[in-house]
Amino acid sequence: MSVPDTTVARRSSPGLDLLGSELSVLFSRRRTWAMLAAVALIPILLAVAVRLTASELDPGEGPPFLDRVTQNGLFVSFTATVVAIPLFLPLTIGVVAGDTIAGEAGLGTLRYLLVSPAGRLRLLLVKFAGAAAFCLAATLTLLVVGSLIGALLFPVGPVTLLSGETIGVAESVWRSLLVAAYVTVSLLGLCAIGLFISTLTSVPVGAMAATVLLSVVSQILGALPQLEWLHPWLFTQHWLGFAGLLSQPADLSEFGTNALMQLGYIAVFFALAYGRFATKDVLS
Amino acid sequence: MTASAAADLAIDSRGLTKRFRTQTAVDSIDLAVPRGSVFGFLGPNGSGKTTTIRMLLGLITPSDGEIRVLGERMPDKLRNVLPRVGALVEGPAFYPFLTGRANLHRFDTADRHASRRTRPERVNAALERVGLTNAASKKAGAYSLGMKQRLGIANALLSPRDLLVLDEPTNGLDPQGTREVRNLVHSFAAEGTTVFVSSHLLAEVEQMCTHAAIMSAGSIVAQGSLDELRGAGESHVRVQTPDASTAESVLARFGLLPALTSPNEAHPEVSALLPPSTELDPDRLLPALLEAGVRVRGYGIEEASLEERFVALTGEGFDVRS
Numbered sequence: 075m076s077v078p079d080t081t082v083a084r085r086s087s088p089g090l091d092l093l094g095s096e097l098s099v100l101f102s103r104r105r106t107w108a109m110l111a112a113v114a115l116i117p118i119l120l121a122v123a124v125r126l127t128a129s130e131l132d133p134g135e136g137p138p139f140l141d142r143v144t145q146n147g148l149f150v151s152f153t154a155t156v157v158a159i160p161l162f163l164p165l166t167i168g169v170v171a172g173d174t175i176a177g178e179a180g181l182g183t184l185r186y187l188l189v190s191p192a193g194r195l196r197l198l199l200v201k202f203a204g205a206a207a208f209c210l211a212a213t214l215t216l217l218v219v220g221s222l223i224g225a226l227l228f229p230v231g232p233v234t235l236l237s238g239e240t241i242g243v244a245e246s247v248w249r250s251l252l253v254a255a256y257v258t259v260s261l262l263g264l265c266a267i268g269l270f271i272s273t274l275t276s277v278p279v280g281a282m283a284a285t286v287l288l289s290v291v292s293q294i295l296g297a298l299p300q301l302e303w304l305h306p307w308l309f310t311q312h313w314l315g316f317a318g319l320l321s322q323p324a325d326l327s328e329f330g331t332n333a334l335m336q337l338g339y340i341a342v343f344f345a346l347a348y349g350r351f352a353t354k355d356v357l358s
Numbered sequence: 359m360t361a362s363a364a365a366d367l368a369i370d371s372r373g374l375t376k377r378f379r380t381q382t383a384v385d386s387i388d389l390a391v392p393r394g395s396v397f398g399f400l401g402p403n404g405s406g407k408t409t410t411i412r413m414l415l416g417l418i419t420p421s422d423g424e425i426r427v428l429g430e431r432m433p434d435k436l437r438n439v440l441p442r443v444g445a446l447v448e449g450p451a452f453y454p455f456l457t458g459r460a461n462l463h464r465f466d467t468a469d470r471h472a473s474r475r476t477r478p479e480r481v482n483a484a485l486e487r488v489g490l491t492n493a494a495s496k497k498a499g500a501y502s503l504g505m506k507q508r509l510g511i512a513n514a515l516l517s518p519r520d521l522l523v524l525d526e527p528t529n530g531l532d533p534q535g536t537r538e539v540r541n542l543v544h545s546f547a548a549e550g551t552t553v554f555v556s557s558h559l560l561a562e563v564e565q566m567c568t569h570a571a572i573m574s575a576g577s578i579v580a581q582g583s584l585d586e587l588r589g590a591g592e593s594h595v596r597v598q599t600p601d602a603s604t605a606e607s608v609l610a611r612f613g614l615l616p617a618l619t620s621p622n623e624a625h626p627e628v629s630a631l632l633p634p635s636t637e638l639d640p641d642r643l644l645p646a647l648l649e650a651g652v653r654v655r656g657y658g659i660e661e662a663s664l665e666e667r668f669v670a671l672t673g674e675g676f677d678v679r680s
């Protein structure tokens with residue numbers, strides 16, 4: 075008896091359905107929306123607090139840009155972004171990226187995805203894309219909610235940049251998107267690290283905590299002047315470096331350096347994740 | 359084995375071994391599952407059934423040995439093989455926050471060969487087949503044990519399959535569900551699908567399967583068609599009678615070792631093992647019993663059940679090996 079090869083007859087799709095499914099599962103989880111809602115609270119609280127305190131801040135007092143919020147509502151989202159970057163964003167990214175593989179393993183759904191068969195490399199790619207999409211969603215949440223609440227509570231008009239020049243509202247929207255892009259790209263290295271850690275365990279909480287911890291450790295190392303030689307290699311080094319995007323003309327050089335560094339982290343940690351996951355015994 | 363005989367096997371393993379850090383969970387097993395069979399994979403808890411199934415499906419890498427599934431080497435040809443295999447491994451698993459239907463959609467998207475166009479129909483057909491249509495919109499986290507089990511089976515049926523691998527499919531099912539699974543398995547077999555089903559419920563395997571293998575402590579201790587497996591065991595003579603002690607002495611005269619197997623006052627039953635090579639003609643027993651005045655209410659010569667065979671091969675002990 076010859077073995078009929080039924081696979082020849084079946085057409086193989088590029089497999090984008092799995093990506094669609096990943097995004098829809100991610101964004102149908104209450105947890106995802108709770109985190110985005112918490113992210114949205116940052117600009118809201120910030121704007122309300124500034125609005126309620128009558129006293130004018132001296133320039134440079136408080137977080138960067140905070141002194142400008144009262145003059146122009148568009149600065150709410152920038153300030154909120156600066157506030158969220160060190161801990162809050164890494165916390166939510168850590169939850170999503172740490173959950174990628176470990177969460178499926180913990181539920182036991184990993185074995186069914188692999189038996190379907192999802193393909194281990196394809197699954198990793200889709201999971202990374204899902205985490206990246208969450209980064210974008212989180213930074214856009216800061217931007218959109220910040221702009222709305224800023225427009226609601228404060229005057230909106232031409233923006234005076236850090237360098238003193240003034241740009242129109244349309245130009246400022248463009249700059250805001252550039253900042254969101256910068257922050258999203260900044261977080262991709264952390265996503266890849268979380269993905270790798272997630273392949274090491276079937277306890278998602280452990281992977282989440284380890285990912286968040288690494289981002290904090292990296293920032294602490296980045297703050298120690300004694301370790302200056304190490305600083306160019308830290309994935310958190312450029313996290314707050316988007317001031318250049320708000321000068322005239324926009325200075326994209328740090329964006330480039332940062333993107334390159336994140337790309338390096340993605341390459342290394344994705345390779346590590348694949349090396350670990352490709353041959354891993356799935357026993358959960 | 360010739361090449362054509364090997365091609366007739368849906369699952370063919372040689373020397374398949376899996377060592378965990380401290381123990382050998384599966385120890386050089388040679389599985390031969392004929393195409394079109396309903397193959398029962400029996401064994402006590404911890405004997406290595408699930409570990410074997412994980413290797414067959416490419417979830418874990420064998421420490422040693424070779425596997426062919428549907429004629430192709432695993433795990434090298436995993437991408438060709440697995441779309442033709444439906445599986446339930448170590449119980450069902452789902453996203454508790456998704457509905458039953460959404461869970462099936464999710465798993466179906468993972469199969470690159472599954473068409474998006476036919477997905478809703480295929481999902482509904484699978485739900486219908488396991489009787490979950492009415493609960494399809496409920497969150498899987500709110501499912502009962504048996505409903506989860508049914509959803510797990512539905513997941514294995516999302517596409518037309520050449521092989522179904524079902525690890526303890528009736529676990530947690532009610533009697534109707536159990537019967538339904540049995541009927542499902544029969545209907546797959548009628549369609550020509552090979553079904554590989556692990557279980558420790560022997561009665562179930564006896565009712566469902568055409569072939570079986572018995573695992574014990576990581577090794578296969580018996581394998582073949584059900585008749586071959588039973589035939590290798592001894593047969594018994596059973597006598598139901600109120601005159602148990604007279605019956606025992608009559609049987610003892612033939613050199614048998616009778617025992618009271620049903621010490622129930624109302625329905626005493628005496629049974630004895632018949633020696634395998636028969637110098638004794640079993641047909642002489644009943645006349646002798648009647649002649650001795652034994653009131654025989656029931657009498658039979660029975661082949662060993664699979665259960666007796668199973669216990670004989672895997673040991674009486676209840677404790678799982680460490």
Ligand SMILES: Nc1ncnc2c1ncn2[C@@H]1O[C@H](COP(=O)(O)OP(=O)(O)OP(=O)(O)O)[C@@H](O)[C@H]1O
Pocket residue numbers: 357378379383401402403404405406407408409410558679680
């Ligand atoms: N991840 C693991 N690490 C170490 N040992 C394991 C692992 N998984 C299984 N084992 C061991 O392998 C042996 C076989 O386990 P397996 O799950 O295959 O048994 P089983 O036949 O499916 O049992 P059951 O009928 O209870 O489902 C057991 O002794 C178990 O302890």
Ligand SMILES: [Mg+2]
Pocket residue numbers: 407408409448525
């Ligand atoms: Mg098992």
